[in-house]
Amino acid sequence: MALAAALPDLEVVGAEVVRLPKITPATLFGSGKVAELAARFEAAGVDLVLVDGPVGPVQQRNLEKDWGVKLLDRTGLILEIFADRARTREGVLQVELAALSYQRTRLVRAWTHLERQRGGLGFVGGPGETQIEADRRAIDEEVVKIRRQLAKVVKTRELHRAARRKVPFPVVALVGYTNAGKSTLFNRMTGAEVLAKDMLFATLDPTMRGVVLPSGRKVILSDTVGFISDLPTQLVAAFRATLEEVLEADLILHVRDIAHPETEEQAADVGDILESLGVDEDVPIFEVWNKIDLLSPDTRAALLVQDARTPGIHAVSALTGEGIGALLAAMGQALDAERVAAEVFVPFSDGRRRAWLHEAGVVTDERPEEDGFRLSLLWTARQKAAFEAL
Incomplete structure (x- = not known):
């Protein structure tokens, strides 16, 4: 539901958990369920169906035909969200590359009359290339073209990063699960106006701003794209570059939505991704427990006690500003301590x-x-x- 709500102008009229005794290769669901859902979609005037999981190319084609709607699986939906969010040249290219990789795996024979084009005037004159092969070749050529453009953008970004290395200020990176409140915290600490909404993937392109800590020390604060579990493999590869800013950090703030019922699982996902990125073990990491304003008084009081007793944990509310001063002071101490x-x-x-x-x-x-x-x-x-x- 949260992923669906992240797309603008999309009205969600219903959601249902469908239990599958077994997966039907042609249509994912059994024939009875397909017919039942088709009637419900028609009655509700549904134009788009989202499936929170993988749907095969053949299954997607057959379901769209039976239901008379457009269907997106989890990967397709995330790609749509990323396409809507991308603003920088690199972000747009990364989305296009991931989308093409996804489309290439979903080429299926939709029209039998296009299965084979008539053979040419060659020596043998056998069957021509299939429509699928022609589409696949066109996608491969586009992928090569985008990778060339992306290489230029990445090279430019590396030059910018090399220039930043010469800047005397430490870099502090905000990381965390999507919708943990990183951009709200970023805005609170920097006075910036980065898009901060209660939706997944509100931030896609890395954003950087200067911050003066209470000690007078200047640092560069970097907001990054949010992490998510079961991120499609195409996106893991394509968006790895946007997370490379984290590797340049002198201090990492792991922002957690402490009011979320699955906050522990989300934290574990973030930890796995940081490890896969190869973050230096010597770089200090703060856990920033955000959204304490949403907790019950008793839970909040218990968390504040744990905050006071545990180094590296900071309970805050990016929305109200509670705990931000103590966090900024601790950042200064951590950066000074490593000198x-x-x-x-x-x-x-x-x-x-x-x-x-x-x-x-x-x-x-x-x-x-x-x-x-x-x-x-x-x-x-x-x-x-x-x-x-x-």
């Missing part, structure tokens, strides 16, 4: 690198020498790498 002492020499002629160190706020002492400055530093591994990349 290590170092000493560097910067020649007089290299004023840009010296200015960079001062702007980053990592200089604890500076002594002029004959040929330059000797600086004592307290910095993170990321700041050290950024300095060396200058």
Whole structure:
């Protein structure tokens, strides 16, 4: 239901759990159930049927024919939502690539007169290529074209990321299950106006903003696409690039909808995806228990006690702002805690690198020498790498 509600201008008139004693290869459901549903759809004036699960190409074709409606399975619905949400050039290309991969697997013989085109004027003159083969070839050519365009976009994004590495500010990434409240929290912390709605996949393209912590430290906050269980394989591959921002983070905020009945299962899904991405084990992760304003007073009080006793857990309400100040302060402490002492020499002629160190706020002492400055530093591994990349 939540996935269906994520598509705009879609009115959901009903939902039902259909138990299947066995799967019918041709129509998924048994003939009696197909006929019963056909009558109900006609009476209700239904134009679109959503099936929360996989529906085979042949099953989809047969059901659409029997019911006289358009049918989308779980993968098709998620693709429709992503297509509606994509805004950046890369996001649009990723959606197109995933959609083509999905369509390629769903080419079935819909019209027998197109099964084979008449043979050409070759030496043998046998049967021509099937319509399915022609469609598949056309899709393959389009996939190659999109991958070329995507390679250019990805290269540009990598250049932007390389430029950001030289920026002295740490990166904090928001991750979490879709609809956990990441964008609302992002807006609360940054004062931005990123689309934040009570729907799945409200955010698809990564968004970044600067934030000044209570300590005066500047950080870059990154909002990412929400995770979801049973994400179609085409989308796992296609949207992996949008999650790569997480790999650049100095601190990860795992935002959880703590009021959701399946919050533990959602957290486990997010943990699995972070592990598959190859997130560095040394990067600190905060669990941000969001939406405490939706809890009963007793549950909320118990969570606040657990918050106070457990390092790395922060109970907040992105909607009301409760707990946000304490979270920002803890972020500053975590980013400061990972700093290590170092000493560097910067020649007089290299004023840009010296200015960079001062702007980053990592200089604890500076002594002029004959040929330059000797600086004592307290910095993170990321700041050290950024300095060396200058």
